[in-house]
Amino acid sequence: MRDRSWHAPALTPLYKTSVTRSPQRAPLSFATTLSEETSPVFGNDTLGPLDNDLIHNFASDPAGAIGPRIVVYGRVIDEMGRPVPNTLIEVWQANAGGRYRHKKEGYLAPLDPNFGGCGRTITDENGWFEFRTIQPGPYPWPNGPNDWRPAHIHFSIFGHAFAQRLISQFYFEGDPMIWQCPIVKTIPTKEAIETLVAKLDMGATIPMDARAYRFDIVLRGRRQTLFENRMEGL
Numbered sequence: 001m002r003d004r005s006w007h008a009p010a011l012t013p014l015y016k017t018s019v020t021r022s023p024q025r026a027p028l029s030f031a032t033t034l035s036e037e038t039s040p041v042f043g044n045d046t047l048g049p050l051d052n053d054l055i056h057n058f059a060s061d062p063a064g065a066i067g068p069r070i071v072v073y074g075r076v077i078d079e080m081g082r083p084v085p086n087t088l089i090e091v092w093q094a095n096a097g098g099r100y101r102h103k104k105e106g107y108l109a110p111l112d113p114n115f116g117g118c119g120r121t122i123t124d125e126n127g128w129f130e131f132r133t134i135q136p137g138p139y140p141w142p143n144g145p146n147d148w149r150p151a152h153i154h155f156s157i158f159g160h161a162f163a164q165r166l167i168s169q170f171y172f173e174g175d176p177m178i179w180q181c182p183i184v185k186t187i188p189t190k191e192a193i194e195t196l197v198a199k200l201d202m203g204a205t206i207p208m209d210a211r212a213y214r215f216d217i218v219l220r221g222r223r224q225t226l227f228e229n230r231m232e233g234l
């Protein structure tokens with residue numbers, strides 16, 4: 001059964017844009033089309049060698065992007081703990097100063113010419129994934145008079161069809177800004193928020209190179225990761 005108390009309600013006025021984005025009427029069901037149920041299918045040959053290395057995949061300087069170097073790794077598993085293989089994971093994020101490479105970005109922090117902010121990878125046969133990046137910075141956003149997003153990385157995972165796409169964002173263990181954020185505060189329980197916090201893993205750190213954060217993604221069940229595009233639950 002879906003646990004609807006696990007996910008944030010669609011209408012949460014302290015997160016200002018939820019007022020206009022949340023449904024005003026009861027949802028309607030539509031039959032899915034064949035293409036929604038069967039495609040797209042991604043394979044490892046779809047990806048380039050640097051697609052999961054955000055430090056270098058946009059850089060013209062071989063030294064790469066500026067910022068704290070990290071490895072993010074984890075597993076995609078289902079409610080029974082079984083691995084979910086061959087699943088495309090896409091990530092996008094601000095640079096170390098908290099600025100996005102986007103034409104509508106309005107924050108005064110500078111762009112890093114060697115950082116694009118996008119990457120992707122596919123889970124292996126045991127559900128594992130890994131990417132390298134720089135830790136993003138926090139940034140202010142126009143919500144209340146002084147609201148800041150905690151450092152976070154947006155991610156999406158594809159199943160075997162567009163209709164199965166799930167989208168969320170994860171945070172970093174120990175960041176006090178997590179508990180200040182109006183978007184995070186829409187999530188009803190601390191336990192659900194903790195499913196979105198990547199844990200520092202010194203055991204997986206690469207000495208003299210990058211610290212490691214572990215982030216597991218759970219599909220369905222009591223330990224399910226919270227997905228922002230499926231507030232009603234999977």
Ligand SMILES: [Fe+2]
Nearest residue numbers: 094149152154
């Ligand atoms: Fe963001």
